[in-house]
Amino acid sequence: MVLVNGEPASQVDVADRGFQYGDGVFTTLKVLRGVPLFLEAHLARLERDAARLFLPVPDRAVLEAEVRQLCGLKPEGVLKIQWTGGGGGRGYRRPDAPTGTRVLGLHPLPDYPATLHDQGVAIRVCRTRLGINPALAGLKHMNRLEQILARAEWSQADIREGLMLDTGGHVVEGTMTNLFLAQGGRLHTPKLDGCGVAGIMRGWVLVGAAELGLAVEERRLSLDEVRAADELFLTNSVIGLWPVSRLEARAYPVGPISGAIWRWLTTKIQAALDPSGPISH
Incomplete structure (x- = not known):
């Protein structure tokens, strides 16, 4: 409709x-x-x-x-x-x-397996780079050619998302998601002052982390830092939160921080719905 x-x-x-x-x-x-x-x-x-x-x-x-x-x-x-x-x-x-x-x-809702929230997803790094333009940074505007080109780089069904870097070599986001990494008990997410989309679910994660007492830093992230993280997870308003279980050759645990954030988000979603029954993911 x-x-x-x-x-x-x-x-x-x-x-x-x-x-x-x-x-x-x-x-x-x-x-x-x-x-x-x-x-x-x-x-x-x-x-x-x-x-x-x-x-x-x-x-x-x-x-x-x-x-x-x-x-x-x-x-x-x-x-x-x-x-x-x-x-x-x-x-x-x-x-x-x-x-x-x-x-x-x-x-219609996409047919994502419910197990992705618990088992995590495999992702890759895209060759397509995001151009830097502060005037458009953070906006969800209707020009999505960079994401279209990046998503065309793979067809394997087991690869759920691709990470995109900007032309300066910093990790910015996924083709359809925002990225968070946990390292040493702290959360980090790319700073979106040059490009990228400031997602609604990204904003809720920042709120949830503060309520849970987790320190969060928005900053430039190199691909090496992302690969070395203790945990990675992705967010958007349709998937909610997906832990990353594999980035190319590197495996990651579905760790306690992504689990805590997802439980917090689930309570917020439940609060918006009829509280008498469980929600369907």
Whole structure:
């Protein structure tokens, strides 16, 4: 089910700037039991990202109503909310008063084995590098060609994710996830001031680590530091948290820190749902 500006649709105007130039932002979240998880945080991020790109800020009340409409029709899935620069003539210059286009789609949940949360995943390092551009750093904008190229580098079903470095050689993120490493009882995650996406689940992990008394540092990370970590784990709003069990030839334990963070996240997810029953991962 897809809504375009509030109407059921399967297409957008070919003149839309999101289609023509990738001029827009988006956010993706999980829906369980009819509840869009962490919706407020996702909409706040969408508004911040739109403002940073000098797009008009979408009407939150309208978005919330359309989210409720979709979740009422399909209680589980992956909800993608896109906000574009709207229609416009040819050329990069936006209209003087862009109106924006809303596209909300609710799609089936991916068929990830539940055991990945406990057993971990195998990942690799991608050859494709992320360009450094502080003006876009942290944003979930609609230009994803770097991630598309990186994801095209492998087809093995047992490799769940690929790590991406920037052109300076620092590890930034996965193609669809944020990265955390544990070393000596401390958490580290790449600093996202040059490129990368500041994921909603990444933000919750930072909050959870503070509540659990874990020190966290956001900083530049080399590939050697990542390989030498005691634990690695990945996060996004659909998978939640995946421990890393193998990075190419190096094996990692599913350790206590990733376990503690995942239990904390699970309580937050459960709190958003009917507390009378267990959640389905």
